[in-house]
Amino acid sequence: NAGVTQTPKFQVLKTGQSMTLQCAQDMNHEYMSWYRQDPGMGLRLIHYSVGAGITDQGEVPNGYNVSRSTTEDFPLRLLSAAPSQTSVYFCASSYVAGGTEAFFGQGTRLTVV
Amino acid sequence: GQQVMQIPQYQHVQEGEDFTTYCNSSTTLSNIQWYKQRPGGHPVFLIQLVKSGEVKKQKRLTFQFGEAKKNSSLHITATQTTDVGTYFCAGGKTNAGKSTFGDGTTLTVKP
Numbered sequence: 001n002a003g004v005t006q007t008p009k010f011q012v013l014k015t016g017q018s019m020t021l022q023c024a025q026d027m028n029h030e031y032m033s034w035y036r037q038d039p040g041m042g043l044r045l046i047h048y049s050v051g052a053g054i055t056d057q058g059e060v061p062n063g064y065n066v067s068r069s070t071t072e073d074f075p076l077r078l079l080s081a082a083p084s085q086t087s088v089y090f091c092a093s094s095y096v097a098g099g100t101e102a103f104f105g106q107g108t109r110l111t112v113v
Numbered sequence: 114g115q116q117v118m119q120i121p122q123y124q125h126v127q128e129g130e131d132f133t134t135y136c137n138s139s140t141t142l143s144n145i146q147w148y149k150q151r152p153g154g155h156p157v158f159l160i161q162l163v164k165s166g167e168v169k170k171q172k173r174l175t176f177q178f179g180e181a182k183k184n185s186s187l188h189i190t191a192t193q194t195t196d197v198g199t200y201f202c203a204g205g206k207t208n209a210g211k212s213t214f215g216d217g218t219t220l221t222v223k224p
Contacts, residue, residue, distance in 0.1 A: 040216070042119075043201065103158070104155040
């Protein structure tokens with residue numbers, strides 16, 4: 001059982017570079033979301049999707065884009081990396097939105113220098 | 114928008130002492146979930162509460178959902194070093210299509 005798979009696990013970017021964090025789930029979950037976790041800040045929602053072709057902004061969407069072309073994949077794009085985007089990023093999926101068990105990926109630790 | 118606050122932010126206990134973390138929402142919730150994140154790990158689902166006044170137990174862990182469905186608590190009896198980590202609550206609203214996480218309570222246990 002793969003669950004939620006995130007790649008890469010670690011990444012170092014230079015300011016201004018772009019990159020895509022990959023997230024895939026094999027549980028046929030409709031709901032997927034991206035969070036960033038900074039020390040002492042908990043989990044902050046970046047973007048989420050309630051199904052293929054549908055995405056919406058969370059509380060900290062600036063500087064990030066998402067798309068949901070398939071049920072399985074939900075990539076997160078950093079358009080022009082900034083040091084403020086240094087964080088640990090988690091992708092999560094759940095069967096429905098708004099309150100069922102969420103399965104988290106292992107996380108991507110991103111450093112922007 | 115919906116806010117979910119958790120207290121305390123940090124808790125240091127001696128092994129064997131009890132521990133409680135509290136979660137408070139600014140609005141009425143449909144449900145609440147609790148997660149545990151070990152140091153360096155990812156959040157892992159512990160439990161979900163749905164009914165007003167609901168109490169659920171998992172071994173030494175007791176979870177409660179308030180009567181007004183705006184607050185919740187997680188109580189650990191006789192902590193062990195394996196309980197170390199950050200405990201998050203997440204308040205769900207089915208009509209909002211998402212859950213809001215609290216900032217977590219980080220528990221350290223001194224052997």
